[in-house]
Amino acid sequence: MLKLGILGLGTVGSGVVKILEKNAENIKNKVGTEVKIIKILVNNLDKERDIEIDKNLLTDNAEDIINNPEIDIVVELIGGEQPAYDYIMRSIENGKSIVTANKLVIAKYGKRIFRKADENDAQVCYEGSVAGGLPIIRPLQNSLAANRIEKIYGILNGTTNYILTDMSKNKKDFDESLKNAQDLGFAEADPSSDIDGHDAAYKITILSSLAFERFVDVRDVYVEGIREIKSTDLELAHEMGYVIKLLAIAKNGNDGVDIRVHPAFIPEDHPIAMINGTYNCVYLHGDAVGQVMSTARGAGQMPTGSAVTADIIQVAKDINYNQREVQRMDSFLESNVTKIDEIENSFYLRLEVEDKPGVMAHIAKIFGDNNVSLASVLQKQKDNPVVPLVFITHHVKEKDLEKSLNEIKELDDVIEIKSVIRVENDI
Amino acid sequence: MLKLGILGLGTVGSGVVKILEKNAENIKNKVGTEVKIIKILVNNLDKERDIEIDKNLLTDNAEDIINNPEIDIVVELIGGEQPAYDYIMRSIENGKSIVTANKLVIAKYGKRIFRKADENDAQVCYEGSVAGGLPIIRPLQNSLAANRIEKIYGILNGTTNYILTDMSKNKKDFDESLKNAQDLGFAEADPSSDIDGHDAAYKITILSSLAFERFVDVRDVYVEGIREIKSTDLELAHEMGYVIKLLAIAKNGNDGVDIRVHPAFIPEDHPIAMINGTYNCVYLHGDAVGQVMSTARGAGQMPTGSAVTADIIQVAKDINYNQREVQRMDSFLESNVTKIDEIENSFYLRLEVEDKPGVMAHIAKIFGDNNVSLASVLQKQKDNPVVPLVFITHHVKEKDLEKSLNEIKELDDVIEIKSVIRVENDI
Numbered sequence: 111m112l113k114l115g116i117l118g119l120g121t122v123g124s125g126v127v128k129i130l131e132k133n134a135e136n137i138k139n140k141v142g143t144e145v146k147i148i149k150i151l152v153n154n155l156d157k158e159r160d161i162e163i164d165k166n167l168l169t170d171n172a173e174d175i176i177n178n179p180e181i182d183i184v185v186e187l188i189g190g191e192q193p194a195y196d197y198i199m200r201s202i203e204n205g206k207s208i209v210t211a212n213k214l215v216i217a218k219y220g221k222r223i224f225r226k227a228d229e230n231d232a233q234v235c236y237e238g239s240v241a242g243g244l245p246i247i248r249p250l251q252n253s254l255a256a257n258r259i260e261k262i263y264g265i266l267n268g269t270t271n272y273i274l275t276d277m278s279k280n281k282k283d284f285d286e287s288l289k290n291a292q293d294l295g296f297a298e299a300d301p302s303s304d305i306d307g308h309d310a311a312y313k314i315t316i317l318s319s320l321a322f323e324r325f326v327d328v329r330d331v332y333v334e335g336i337r338e339i340k341s342t343d344l345e346l347a348h349e350m351g352y353v354i355k356l357l358a359i360a361k362n363g364n365d366g367v368d369i370r371v372h373p374a375f376i377p378e379d380h381p382i383a384m385i386n387g388t389y390n391c392v393y394l395h396g397d398a399v400g401q402v403m404s405t406a407r408g409a410g411q412m413p414t415g416s417a418v419t420a421d422i423i424q425v426a427k428d429i430n431y432n433q434r435e436v437q438r439m440d441s442f443l444e445s446n447v448t449k450i451d452e453i454e455n456s457f458y459l460r461l462e463v464e465d466k467p468g469v470m471a472h473i474a475k476i477f478g479d480n481n482v483s484l485a486s487v488l489q490k491q492k493d494n495p496v497v498p499l500v501f502i503t504h505h506v507k508e509k510d511l512e513k514s515l516n517e518i519k520e521l522d523d524v525i526e527i528k529s530v531i532r533v534e535n536d537i
Numbered sequence: 538m539l540k541l542g543i544l545g546l547g548t549v550g551s552g553v554v555k556i557l558e559k560n561a562e563n564i565k566n567k568v569g570t571e572v573k574i575i576k577i578l579v580n581n582l583d584k585e586r587d588i589e590i591d592k593n594l595l596t597d598n599a600e601d602i603i604n605n606p607e608i609d610i611v612v613e614l615i616g617g618e619q620p621a622y623d624y625i626m627r628s629i630e631n632g633k634s635i636v637t638a639n640k641l642v643i644a645k646y647g648k649r650i651f652r653k654a655d656e657n658d659a660q661v662c663y664e665g666s667v668a669g670g671l672p673i674i675r676p677l678q679n680s681l682a683a684n685r686i687e688k689i690y691g692i693l694n695g696t697t698n699y700i701l702t703d704m705s706k707n708k709k710d711f712d713e714s715l716k717n718a719q720d721l722g723f724a725e726a727d728p729s730s731d732i733d734g735h736d737a738a739y740k741i742t743i744l745s746s747l748a749f750e751r752f753v754d755v756r757d758v759y760v761e762g763i764r765e766i767k768s769t770d771l772e773l774a775h776e777m778g779y780v781i782k783l784l785a786i787a788k789n790g791n792d793g794v795d796i797r798v799h800p801a802f803i804p805e806d807h808p809i810a811m812i813n814g815t816y817n818c819v820y821l822h823g824d825a826v827g828q829v830m831s832t833a834r835g836a837g838q839m840p841t842g843s844a845v846t847a848d849i850i851q852v853a854k855d856i857n858y859n860q861r862e863v864q865r866m867d868s869f870l871e872s873n874v875t876k877i878d879e880i881e882n883s884f885y886l887r888l889e890v891e892d893k894p895g896v897m898a899h900i901a902k903i904f905g906d907n908n909v910s911l912a913s914v915l916q917k918q919k920d921n922p923v924v925p926l927v928f929i930t931h932h933v934k935e936k937d938l939e940k941s942l943n944e945i946k947e948l949d950d951v952i953e954i955k956s957v958i959r960v961e962n963d964i
Binding site for chain 1: 552557559563564566569638651664670671672674675676679680681682683684685750808811823824825826827828829830831832833834839840842843844845846847850851854858861862863865868881926
């Protein structure tokens with residue numbers, strides 16, 4: 111018998127308990143012995159829970175798990191930085207293997223955690239940390255191991271994908287869709303980590319380090335969320351043959367890794383454009399395999415529970431058969447993140463200008479002087495003196511675009527630069 | 538250093554040689570030691586090849602590999618039943634681990650091969666046997682291991698998917714699209730294994746055994762190919778909001794496994810309907826994870842080479858670190874395949890009838906008498922006395938449908954039953 115301690119009995123923790131119970135017989139067959147939860151850390155011992163659980167399993171003292179010599183595997187499902195990181199490191203020091211869904215801790219401290227695990231002959235598995243039920247960590251570690259992965263595009267956050275889908279399909283504003291997502295349990299009371307893009311940034315950092323075998327500092331990743339997306343932009347995108355997604359991007363370059371999270375226009379016939387609602391996807395390109403895309407629900411009790419339990423099965427099987435999965439990360443390079451200023455992108459720009467002769471000429475001259483060349487211009491007629499003006503640029507350096515926008519802002523005829531969104535045409 | 542012997546230097550074999558060479562440094566890092574090809578079995582030592590290869594590596598005697606005590610891993614890429622099966626079994630007896638892309642041998646003799654490997658402490662990996670570069674064998678073995686998988690739908694043959702896409706997009710006949718596929722190298726000179734569905738049947742059998750943990754006899758799998766699909770059917774499908782795909786289906790039932798390969802109408806807004814050209818996809822449903830779909834190129838030198846090389850890396854790493862991946866298959870059940878007669882399906886039927894009063898009434902009566910209820914009827918007007926009549930049925934038992942079609946065939950007004958294609962509405 112193998113013994114588990116679970117840190118945290120929230121949404122995912124309860125899912126893991128359910129799956130371990132429901133599929134116990136099958137899991138026993140796969141592992142070769144029974145897998146049993148012997149302790150679960152909770153905040154409140156007396157809280158009413160939506161799963162039946164033996165009260166004797168519960169503890170509010172983490173030491174009952176971390177320092178419990180009976181426990182083989184610690185399943186960390188508290189989330190956040192501390193005390194999760196501390197619990198993981200101390201459990202490893204005590205010779206326990208770790209299964210976690212904590213993207214923040216893996217993205218930020220992965221390297222230290224993996225080294226500590228190596229020193230202590232422990233395993234660390236984290237399939238649940240990226241894209242919920244979608245198998246991607248292990249496929250990068252094994253099925254795709256023969257490839258040099260060149261780029262990864264992902265929709266890695268279900269909350270924002272739900273909001274953007276809802277805004278687009280039902281012509282809603284951001285605030286209305288966010289509230290809807292909160293009512294349905296797809297967004298948290300404090301939704302900032304999701305909607306500001308940080309959640310996706312942790313996830314793409316984890317994928318990029320595995321795929322490119324380069325560690326980067328997650329704090330260097332450029333992050334932009336979806337608060338500023340207007341339903342007008344979604345409508346205009348649709349008119350021009352695009353959808354808007356919160357895209358996580360990682361490209362393997364010679365000098366560094368181009369890794370960033372921001373809203374992006376994507377051609378509407380691209381497979382990624384079809385991933386709607388709370389679904390996540392990962393779309394990657396390897397030198398041998400070509401394009402691979404996978405999609406599944408990116409969050410939630412059962413999908414993430416599925417990934418975490420799969421890791422538990424793998425680690426339990428390895429312990430039972432005296433094996434240890436070797437993941438060689440000692441050859442991974444420390445790598446820079448390419449500065450966003452230096453990256454070339456195509457842009458969608460929406461301006462509000464006064465309907466006067468000459469305004470277009472003024473704007474076009476500024477773009478020309480700053481090497482910004484235009485792919486298309488759309489002027490919407492309106493029955494008032496303020497008109498929206500929409501541009502899509504060819505590839506330009508971000509700093510050249512920024513310089514021209516600063517100059518355009520100063521023009522008398524320009525009322526406001528309403529939206530600046532990157533366009534990913536060569537995805 | 539770990540030493541490989543490769544059986545077969547055709548398309549995939551050459552791909553593996555290229556990848557091992559191109560990514561040698563990276564593969565060495567992953568494995569922890571160099572992986573080196575020391576012998577390659579070929580038919581003709583003097584044949585001109587499109588890759589540069591040291592002639593001293595080539596042999597036309599399989600024993601130089603099977604009985605070579607230096608060789609750690611045998612990579613079987615001959616394909617077909619014999620001598621591939623014999624070479625695999627004898628290599629295992631000699632203590633060598635196997636990497637293969639041979640779907641026929643794994644589908645037909647998997648159980649014996651895995652048992653033999655267990656007895657000899659050898660590993661057998663076969664990611665390349667299903668859907669080329671698409672990671673699916675290992676994800677079923679590990680990332681999805683916590684699930685009870687309920688059903689799998691796949692487009693598992695790139696040749697037929699290319700032909701159906703070409704027929705549909707360019708309004709071509711089957712023969713013309715087949716020739717086109719052959720000219721482009723997407724279909725073989727003898728294309729029967731692909732277009733008659735046998736290739737897909739081997740693959741879905743392999744997936745079903747892993748996913749449901751039940752071995753079935755591949756000879757019991759119902760198989761129907763795409764030779765009889767007419768461009769008229771593709772046009773009518775489109776008119777009714779469907780596409781036609783060669784679908785591989787496996788559903789886990791209480792009494793047996795419903796497993797079959799046949800052309801099917803699929804709603805055109807379903808993700809599977811969007812998989813075109815030589816792409817493959819696997820779409821599955823697990824009790825915890827929900828729906829997961831993956832897509833990638835399903836064949837070809839580099840995609841399949843990617844999968845085979847990933848297996849080589851995994852096995853080499855395990856040998857180097859004195860590990861052995863345990864895949865417990867001893868609890869797998871022997872299972873029946875549900876007879877196609879007993880399965881309920883919805884059907885598309887296209888008849889040619891004489892344009893006379895009463896013909897519809899006659900047909901409708903026969904359907905009614907046999908419990909076949911109709912979901913929709915489409916009668917195409919034509920300027921001649923022969924008119925096409927199209928039905929889509931609700932779910933009916935296959936044997937009830939067959940009985941009514943036999944009766945309808947005998948009607949004087951019915952000239953011919955042109956097409957009978959299953960409709961998968963609840964995919």
